[in-house]
Amino acid sequence: YVGEISPRKLRGFANSTSSFFWSLGKAVGQISGQRELLGSQSLWPMLMASCGLPALLQLVALPFFPESPPYLLMHKGDMEGCKKAIRQLWGEGQHQAEIDDIMKEKATMKNTKILSVLELVKEPAFRWQLYMIIILTATIQLCGINAV
Numbered sequence: 497y498v499g500e501i502s503p504r505k506l507r508g509f510a511n512s513t514s515s516f517f518w519s520l521g522k523a524v525g526q527i528s529g530q531r532e533l534l535g536s537q538s539l540w541p542m543l544m545a546s547c548g549l550p551a552l553l554q555l556v557a558l559p560f561f562p563e564s565p566p567y568l569l570m571h572k573g574d575m576e577g578c579k580k581a582i583r584q585l586w587g588e589g590q591h592q593a594e595i596d597d598i599m600k601e602k603a604t605m606k607n608t609k610i611l612s613v614l615e616l617v618k619e620p621a622f623r624w625q626l627y628m629i630i631i632l633t634a635t636i637q638l639c640g641i642n643a644v
Contacts, residue, residue, distance in 0.1 A: 500567070563581055564581070
């Protein structure tokens with residue numbers, strides 16, 4: 497959501513911060529699960545319940561956030577809703593350039609053929625990218641984040 501609602505110039509930064517927070521969450525979970533903190537048998541229910549606090553916070557806060565402008569414009573075709581969401585997220589100002597970018601992205605997506613998994617595997621143009629994704633996904637367990 498954060499990556500999608502971010503202005504174009506901040507989108508890469510917003511998308512890359514999610515990886516940092518995932519890693520931070522894993523590290524905090526590993527640390528708080530140590531026997532000296534919340535890992536004892538008597539505190540184990542408290543550790544398990546601690547996952548509910550962020551979920552509850554998100555459940556309460558998300559209804560107050562607007563729909564993402566690209567979703568409103570590209571999938572629902574709601575131009576006024578998109579403009580309203582942009583004003584709510586980014587403040588008043590001239591945002592026509594961002595709306596034009598979303599429209600260009602929508603036009604690009606309209607001309608793109610969606611491939612099935614079998615077609616993707618058979619397509620030679622995507623073979624090296626597919627190999628890289630498979631290798632990275634398979635070896636992510638060896639990077640050490642689970643050991644942290």
